Amino acid sequence: xxxxxxxxxxxxxxxxxxxxxTTEGPVLVLxxxxxxxxxxxxxxxxxxxxxxxxxxxxxxxxxFTNRAARxxxxxxxxxxxxxxxxxxxxxxxxxxxxxxxxxxxxxAGLRSDFTILDTDDVIRLIKQxxxxxxxxxKRWPARTFANMIDGWKNKGLAPSEIPEGDARAFADGRGRxxxxxxxxxxxxxxxxxFGDLLCHPIRILRANPDILREYNARFKYILVDExxxxxxxxxxxxxxxxxxxxxxxxxxxxxxxxxxTRGEGSSVNVDAPLSPSxxxxxxxxxxxxxxxxxxxxxxxxxxxxxRGAEVDNILRFDKDxxxxxxxxxxxxxxSTAHILGAASHLIAHNExxxxxxxxxxxxxxxxxxxxxxxxxxxxxxxxxxxxxxxxAQRKGHLLNNMAILVRASFQMREFxxxxxxxxxxxxxxxGPRFYERLEIRxxxxxxxxxxxPADDLAFExxxxxxxxxxxxxxxxxxxxxxxxxxxxxxxxxxxxxATEELKPKPRSALKxxxxxxxRWHSLLDSKPHTELAEMILDESGYTAIWQNDxxxxxxxxxxxxxxxxxxxxxxxxxxxxxxxxxxVMDAEKNEDLDAVNIMTLHxxxxxxxxxxxxxxxxxxxxxxxxxxxxxxxxxxxxxxxLAYVGLTRAKKNLHIWFVSNRxxxxxxxxxxxxxxxxxxxxxxxxxxxSGNSYGGYGQSRFDRADPFQNNYxxxxxQRAQANRSEATRSNWGSRSGxxxxxxxxxxxxxxxGAGRGSVKGRM
Ligand code: ATP
Ligand code: MG
Numbered sequence: 001x002x003x004x005x006x007x008x009x010x011x012x013x014x015x016x017x018x019x020x021x022t023t024e025g026p027v028l029v030l031x032x033x034x035x036x037x038x039x040x041x042x043x044x045x046x047x048x049x050x051x052x053x054x055x056x057x058x059x060x061x062x063x064f065t066n067r068a069a070r071x072x073x074x075x076x077x078x079x080x081x082x083x084x085x086x087x088x089x090x091x092x093x094x095x096x097x098x099x100x101x102x103x104x105x106x107x108a109g110l111r112s113d114f115t116i117l118d119t120d121d122v123i124r125l126i127k128q129x130x131x132x133x134x135x136x137x138k139r140w141p142a143r144t145f146a147n148m149i150d151g152w153k154n155k156g157l158a159p160s161e162i163p164e165g166d167a168r169a170f171a172d173g174r175g176r177x178x179x180x181x182x183x184x185x186x187x188x189x190x191x192x193x194f195g196d197l198l199c200h201p202i203r204i205l206r207a208n209p210d211i212l213r214e215y216n217a218r219f220k221y222i223l224v225d226e227x228x229x230x231x232x233x234x235x236x237x238x239x240x241x242x243x244x245x246x247x248x249x250x251x252x253x254x255x256x257x258x259x260x261t262r263g264e265g266s267s268v269n270v271d272a273p274l275s276p277s278x279x280x281x282x283x284x285x286x287x288x289x290x291x292x293x294x295x296x297x298x299x300x301x302x303x304x305x306x307r308g309a310e311v312d313n314i315l316r317f318d319k320d321x322x323x324x325x326x327x328x329x330x331x332x333x334x335s336t337a338h339i340l341g342a343a344s345h346l347i348a349h350n351e352x353x354x355x356x357x358x359x360x361x362x363x364x365x366x367x368x369x370x371x372x373x374x375x376x377x378x379x380x381x382x383x384x385x386x387x388x389x390x391x392a393q394r395k396g397h398l399l400n401n402m403a404i405l406v407r408a409s410f411q412m413r414e415f416x417x418x419x420x421x422x423x424x425x426x427x428x429x430x431g432p433r434f435y436e437r438l439e440i441r442x443x444x445x446x447x448x449x450x451x452x453p454a455d456d457l458a459f460e461x462x463x464x465x466x467x468x469x470x471x472x473x474x475x476x477x478x479x480x481x482x483x484x485x486x487x488x489x490x491x492x493x494x495x496x497x498a499t500e501e502l503k504p505k506p507r508s509a510l511k512x513x514x515x516x517x518x519r520w521h522s523l524l525d526s527k528p529h530t531e532l533a534e535m536i537l538d539e540s541g542y543t544a545i546w547q548n549d550x551x552x553x554x555x556x557x558x559x560x561x562x563x564x565x566x567x568x569x570x571x572x573x574x575x576x577x578x579x580x581x582x583x584v585m586d587a588e589k590n591e592d593l594d595a596v597n598i599m600t601l602h603x604x605x606x607x608x609x610x611x612x613x614x615x616x617x618x619x620x621x622x623x624x625x626x627x628x629x630x631x632x633x634x635x636x637x638x639x640x641x642l643a644y645v646g647l648t649r650a651k652k653n654l655h656i657w658f659v660s661n662r663x664x665x666x667x668x669x670x671x672x673x674x675x676x677x678x679x680x681x682x683x684x685x686x687x688x689x690s691g692n693s694y695g696g697y698g699q700s701r702f703d704r705a706d707p708f709q710n711n712y713x714x715x716x717x718q719r720a721q722a723n724r725s726e727a728t729r730s731n732w733g734s735r736s737g738x739x740x741x742x743x744x745x746x747x748x749x750x751x752x753g754a755g756r757g758s759v760k761g762r763m
Contacts, residue, residue, distance in 0.1 A: 008046040008079040012036075019294070019327045020044045023053060023221065026321035029296040030314065032358040033343070033648035034334030037296035038606060041223050042072050044294060045087075046079035054220040060241060061090040064226040065430075068606055069095070072225075089219070093234050097197035100204075104211060108200040109187045117186075117193050119551075122146050125189075129181050133174060140171045144550035149179060153195025154308030156202055156233040159183060198233045205240045216243045220292060226606060227297035227317075231308040239320070242293045291321060299354050300347050303602060303642050305634070306552065306627070315354070332360045334608050336367040339654050341684040343647040349679050350637045369686040370647075370654045372677060377661045377668075378411070378616070382418040385613050388655065389424060389596060392611060399425060401610035403597040405646050407622040409434075409556055410563040411615060412598050417567065420584045425595035430603030435581050439546065439557040440564055444581060446536050450520045451574050454488040463489075463513060466541045470513075474506035490517055516540060529574040533565050555626065601646045612650035615657040617674035643676045 009017055019029050019040045029037050045061060048054050063069040069091045076087065089096055098116070105112040117125070126149075127142040148170060152162050159180040167176040186192055192200060205212045222242050224230070230238070295317060302311040318324045332340050340360050347353070375381040389402060404415055413434040419426045434440060442465055448458035463478075464470040481501075482492035496502055497511040520536050527535070537543045546557045571577040597609065616622055623639035631638060647654060658673045 006047075006050060007081075008043045008050070012040075012043065013329075013331055015327055015329050016040050016043075018325075019296075019329070020047050022325050022327070023048060023051075024292055025290045026292075026317075026324035027294040028227075028314070028317045028321075028324050028326045029294065029329060030298070030317075030326060030354065030356070031296070031329035032298055032332065032356045033301060033644070034332040034340075034608065035329035035358070036331075036333055037298070037329065038068075038072070038225055040329070041225055041294070041296055042075045043079065044223060045072075045076050045090075045221075048221050049076070049080050056086045057088055058218055058220040059087065059089060059223070060096070060219040060221070061087070061223040062093055062096065062225065062238075063090070064092065064229065064606060065603075066092055066095065067429075068225065093230075093237070094194060094197050097201050097237070100201040100215075101192070101197060104201075104204050104208075107204045107208060107211075108192075108196075110192065110200075111190050113190070115189075115191045116197070117191050119146065121191075122149075122193050125185060126178075126182060129178055129185065130171070132181075133171065133178065135171050135174070138548070141548050141550060143548075143554070145170055145175075145178065147551045148175070149182065149193075150195055151308060152179070153193075153199050154231045154233055156199055156236050158199070158203070195233070198237050202233065202237050202240065205237075212240060212243070215241055222291075222293040224293070224295040225297075226301075227295035228299050228302040228311050228314045229297075229304045229309040229605075230313050231304075232310055235310065235313045238293075242291050242321075244291060293321065298356075300350070300356070300641055301605065301645050303605065303638060303645055305638050306631075328356065330357045330359060332358050333362075334651055335360065335648060336362055336364065336652060338367055338369045338684040339647060339650050339652075342370045342654070342680045343644050345681040345684070346647065346676060346679045347640065347644040350640050351633075352637070368653055370656065370680065370684055372656045372658075372680070372685055372687045374673075374687075375657055375659045377659050378414050381615050381657050381659050382414040385415065385615065385655070385657065386418045386422050386424065388613075390422065392653075393424075397610065399594045399596045402613070403599065403604065403607070403609040403611070403649065404613045404615065405599060405601045405604045405649065407601055407616055407624060407642070408559060409437075409600055410559045411621075413560075413563050413567055415598055415615075417580075417584065419596065425593050426598055427595045429597055429599040431600070434560070434563075435585055437557075437560055439560055442542060443533075443537055443561055443564055444578070446540060446542065447533060447574055448578060449490060449517055450524065450532075450536060451578055453490045453517065453521060456482070456489045459489045462540070462542075463493075463510075466545050468509040468513065470506050470509050474502055474510065477502060478510070490514065494518070524574065529571075529577070530565055530568045532574065533568055537561060537565075601642050604649050605645055608649055608651055610651050611653040611655070612646070613655045613657070614646050617656050617658040617677055618662070618671040619674055620671065621662075622674050622676065640676065640679075 009020065012020060013036075016036050016039070019027060020043045023044070029040060031037055041061070045059060048059060049056065061069075061072070063072060073087055073090055088099070091099075101108065101110075101114075102112045105114055123142045123146050126145050127137055130137045130140055130142055130145070148166065152166070159176050162176060162179065167173065169175060171178060186196070205215065219241055222238070224238065295314070297314045299311055299314055302309060302314075305311065318326055335343070337360050340358055344358055373384065375384055385404065389399070392402065393399060404412075406412055406415075409431060412428060416426065416428075416434050418424075428434075431437075435444070442462055445455075445458035445461040448455045449462070452458075460475070460479075463475060478489050478493050478496060481496055482489045485492065487495075493510050494514045497507055497514055502510065516539060520532065520539075523532055523535075543558070543561065546554045546561070549557075568574070568577045571580060601614075619625075622643070623636055627635035627639050629635075656677070658677065659671060661668050661670055
């Protein structure tokens with residue numbers, strides 16, 4: 001640290017300092033995990049403010065999550081000494097998009113008090129449109145179409161611009177018309193969806209050069225974190241905002257800053273030749289004429305390709321902004337040499353990467369190697385992780401400094417249950433706790449009514465889920481009838497369906513509900529409770545909702561439902577299980593308490609913890625089977641980047657787990673250790689056995705003898721390969737005939753925690 005330097009520069013290495021102080025012109029900081037990219041962005045803002053280069057309101061800074069935005073604001077406050085008044089344009093793409101849109105709502109045909117629809121609203125709306133079109137909404141599910149619209153909006157495509165093939169793919173060629181009808185309907189409702197928060201501003205800025213000029217003049221400095229995960233729409237939006245004000249003032253410039261070649265409602269053509277201003281060939285050489293944009297990112301951490309992110313955005317930065325200073329940071333300040341060595345070695349297995357050097361000075365002889373642990377099954381895994389955490393806690397470590405990062409959100413259940421049993425505080429970041437998830441609450445509502453028919457709250461929750469044509473009027477009738485006689489709603493419904501009081505359609509629908517519940521209730525003591533639970537979800541049509549759903553979250557929700565049933569096996573009865581869940585739900589939720597962090601790998605991006613646990617490193621789960629099935633090699637490489645993100649979250653201690661067995665529907669499935677384990681360098685890894693459930697290892701470090709297949713003679717490494725292809729057939733396929741379903745681990749809400757989530761979560 002240099003005594004004289006301002007505090008925000010102190011301790012920065014020369015490259016970091018260069019990235020902070022090169023305030024003029026385009027700058028790309030391309031660097032591996034933990035090298036201080038986010039810290040540089042923060043210091044850069046502090047520098048701009050302290051040097052009086054801009055007012056807080058003239059800085060546009062984009063983070064990937066709201067949480068990251070909050071933290072950055074706080075740190076800037078510390079660095080410049082005292083609270084920064086404002087920084088109104090520091091936030092996520094969506095939160096900034098809302099702000100722009102509210103100011104110019106009328107230009108998108110909205111009022112400034114427009115509402116932002118959540119996914120459920122969107123789906124309901126699309127369903128109506130599909131019905132208006134006279135289409136069969138079973139054949140053309142609203143969710144599928146909602147997903148398609150989301151994909152188009154990620155690319156910034158208006159209805160007139162979607163590819164022919166896409167338009168044909170839905171509703172016998174009526175895709176475009178439906179999309180347009182959807183947009184019209186949103187306008188009538190004075191509403192927009194998440195995609196519109198970027199797409200509307202893009203169109204407004206394109207169609208209104210005066211407004212564009214205003215923003216171009218306003219934003220003297222633009223900064224973007226996690227640039228490798230921007231999608232096409234976000235990229236277009238940035239490109240518009242990152243123009244020089246004077247070029248925007250000269251509409252005669254040949255390529256133009258905002259070519260309006262396709263009129264209203266069209267989008268920026270990303271492939272169009274760059275305007276002279278963007279190429280940096282404009283005349284004005286003064287400081288004010290350069291584009292002061294600084295993007296930081298790491299191509300190895302691009303993990304949102306499945307949601308439309310384009311890693312190309314970062315790879316072509318210096319073409320988009322010629323003359324850009326590309327700064328590489330190579331020193332990692334976060335992790336020990338072992339952790340870094342393991343991560344670097346793993347990611348080197350990817351092709352098509354820029355390749356970066358990473359080193360750390362933090363090599364300490366007594367640093368722990370990366371621990372790889374084997375467990376018999378996920379229950380033991382959760383138990384052992386819990387023990388490790390308690391040991392660390394006894395040594396004085398804070399729970400806040402520990403995190404469990406899972407590949408699929410259903411994995412959280414076992415840890416949550418275990419921690420409740422142990423009385424260990426935890427918080428789930430980037431998504432709801434397991435038992436608070438929509439599908440789990442719905443399923444639990446069914447079980448509650450079966451176990452306890454007087455549970456009106458539960459009854460109301462699911463009486464029309466899935467949709468059975470029971471409108472508000474019919475439900476109100478049941479409600480009033482129950483109130484008047486002081487009986488539960490299910491009893492009231494039972495009475496009512498025997499009368500003529502309800503209209504025929506709701507009456508027959510309600511009769512079916514009543515009959516079902518009575519039948520399920522009668523089986524409560526005779527049928528094994530897990531079977532009964534499964535039967536309820538199937539017969540009620542609840543499982544089918546998610547089976548027919550084509551959105552990215554649907555497989556995860558199905559997986560959560562399976563996990564819910566699985567978790568019941570640990571209890572003797574449905575009632576016992578319900579009681580357990582009630583207790584879990586009641587567990588302390590104070591965010592300020594010292595608590596273990598649980599989250600998906602996707603939502604862990606950018607974060608760091610003293611101790612990190614990475615459970616479930618098994619083929620099929622991680623790498624995830626679906627990413628392999630659908631993404632081929634690029635799918636595998638994205639999984640590997642996710643593994644790299646996971647490993648590099650750890651500062652000091654890293655524990656990786658794999659289990660030999662996952663129990664699925666009561667059937668043991670043997671599993672194969674993840675290929676990523678084989679890709680960790682031996683020098684940095686220590687394989688430890690915990691638990692006494694089974695004997696030692698084979699010759700390979702990781703080819704745990706699986707209970708169904710033994711007697712290998714090939715060397716471990718090749719054996720793992722062989723097992724892997726075997727695994728594709730047997731472990732994840734039907735192992736013993738019809739009894740075992742193929743399990744597909746869900747992409748789940750994994751990614752959604754950080755990027756999407758609820759309106760509140762995103763704003
Ligand atoms: P990621 O790729 O995971 O987002 P990053 O490149 O954004 O990582 P930061 O989170 O900014 O990295 O920094 C990683 C850690 O290293 C932080 O704890 C940060 O405070 C610390 N750090 C960064 N630069 C320095 C430095 N010059 N001296 C000391 N610590 C540093
Ligand atoms: Mg970062």
